[in-house]
Amino acid sequence: MDIDGADFLARGITAIGPEGIVFEGIDLRVRPGELGVLTGPGGSGRTAMLLALSGRLRLASGHLEVSGHVLPSQARAVRQLVLPARLRPGFELDEQHTVRGVITERRLISGISRPAVDELLARVGVDPYPSDLIWELHPAERLLLSIALAAAAAPAAIVVDDVEAGLTAAGRTRVWTALRLLVQTGMTVIASSTEAPSGDAVVIRLPRPEYDEPTDVLAWGGGGW
Incomplete structure (x- = not known):
């Protein structure tokens, strides 16, 4: 798997939601094949x-x-x-579906092959039973499945929200390790977390804005995967 990763450049970007500023004046540069990590407290605008x-x-x-x-x-x-692996709300696996069901659905939507899915499942180190319901999976396995399905389409970049949510220290390490394996393919990965992982990553720290992050951000033109 050899990917031409995406190159991200932002200067002074600001977003405003119904309740006020979501994030303000942010600069960043994440180059192809790098792991970028957005960190900051709740309400700092990581998801936005x-x-x-x-x-x-x-x-x-x-x-x-x-x-x-x-x-x-x-x-x-x-x-x-740029494909979302997990972005809340709107870009998550349906917890009431089986593993087999979500893989089949994603293949139909994205046109990815079963061998491509199998390759990415192996790369990120997850092998759930096809009959398992998504909600039955360990949180780390659920997230790794989401990551594998997004990466199987071979996008230039994926984005992953709330890496640490619901995970133990061992689970977080497992997910960060998988994301670093993806950037070795050339794919750019940008993830959000309350704290940056140890090791090599481009860290973008978001301060808490004057207003809390609204739950209904002003998205446009981009439903679906």
Whole structure:
């Protein structure tokens, strides 16, 4: 698997939701094949930032481009380059479906082959029973399955929200290890977490804004995977 990763460049980007500022004046640069980590307390806009970087949230100001595609005018192209592995709400596995069901659904939506799925499941180190319901999986396995299904489509980048949510220290280590294996393919990975992992990563720290992050951010033009 050899991927041409996405290149992210942002200068002074700001997003505003119904309750006020979500994040403000953020600069970042994540180059192809790097692991970028958005950190910050609850309400600092981590999820909204991932939506913006994947072409699914309209910014109020600033400059944002992904592999030369300038947002918002080229948001459709960015959405083809950058796939959500997990973004809450809206981009999560249906907990009432079986593993077999979500794999079949994703293959139909994305046109990915079963060998591609199997390769990514092995790469990230997860092998759930096909008949298991998603809610029955260990939280780390559930997230790794989401990551594998997004990466199987061989996008230039994936985004992953709340890496640490519900995980033990061992589970977090397992997920960060899997994400580092993905960047070795050339794929760019941008994830959010309350704390940055140890090791080599591009860390973007988001301060808490004056207002709490709204639950209904102003996304546009980007339903589905």
